[in-house]
Amino acid sequence: MSRRAALDRLLPKPLSYVVVADAVETPAARRRRRRAVAATAVTGAGLLGASLSTPPGSRGFYLSTAAVAGVWTAGGLASGPLHLGWIESRDATLRRPLLTPVATGVAAFGLFYGAALVARRVPVLGDAVARVLRFADEGDDRLVLATTLANGVGEEVFFRGALYAALGPRHPVATSTAVYALATTTTRNPALVLAAGAMGTLFGLQRRASGGLQAPVLTHAVWSALMLRFLPPLFRRPASPAAADTDPHAR
Template identity: 30%
Template structure:
């Protein structure tokens, strides 16, 4: 599907366009509430895993409805160069924030919230936490660089999706995570714009998030 049209909606009616925007907005609000709820569940609580899967479901379902309303499809086709850039970017971002995590360990008010988040992996099932991390990474990219991306003016897509992603992530109350969301959001937005595909952003997101999950506990 050609993304160089003036309208991001294709040949749809104005009423359909408005409904699509509302679906995207409601999805974002529900996801924000879901994230705030899931990250406030104590480590070891059996509700944590279902809550994170519900969050992913909100993102994916809302995005799917919004995209189908326009009669379009999300762009999955990707080139080898796009994948290469995604892998390099993911590794560099992960390395940057591992270094940041090492410095944060000496600042108690910053390290404390990170430890609370990582306790879900320490106390609960590491496999399930990794699975929900991966699923939510895909779901977030489907929404922010998929459904939300489509309803924004072309020149503001990277900025607005990065701000939205950072704002929602900030609900976790973890400064380091909010900073990471801003950097990650800007880079995957750049990949989305340059490659015209969701796949590179998903690859970068997964490399970054899973590296943080498995490596950060040994650093912070």
């Protein structure tokens, strides 16, 4: 095998690639999917806003975030059949998405880490990011990771699964991203809304290029795990001298 042929077999087609459209659904199946999508979007967005209004590390936080993940996942699955998708190489070889979406998640984290270094210097964004990261700093690491990953999977099942399929061929990437960002506005956190817009676009392009959920799910999971691991120290505020004087553990 020549070097060029080996590269064509290894490298995926670009994100601008559009996979062959999903199978055409019957009008009844399409109506059922759209009803499930509408009900899930309203319920999930409301619960999402409520979950970030609970105290970090509290039982209410873990229960509410688990409920949000459950709503996204159950609503997405109830809407109708969903597909895992395929990565098509440049030589037309098909394989399940694995290495490419993992690498994409790492690259996305690198870009966000660089953006976070800038956001620290912008008071509005820095404070917004710090408010979100309090849930990681003040919570149980294992529970925060579990609920974060569950929500990442649930969001992909719903937004890049059920919602994307319900939209049909009419600008599904842009529309699903807009709905994703709109749902995030219930948190009243501008940093989360901006992240939803940026990452929603990436996840939507992955969905369009692969025809299924596996690529955006893996990218979302890798990106989320790295954000939880490396971003909190950037926004951790040093304890004040007064707090150190009253904290017996600081001595």
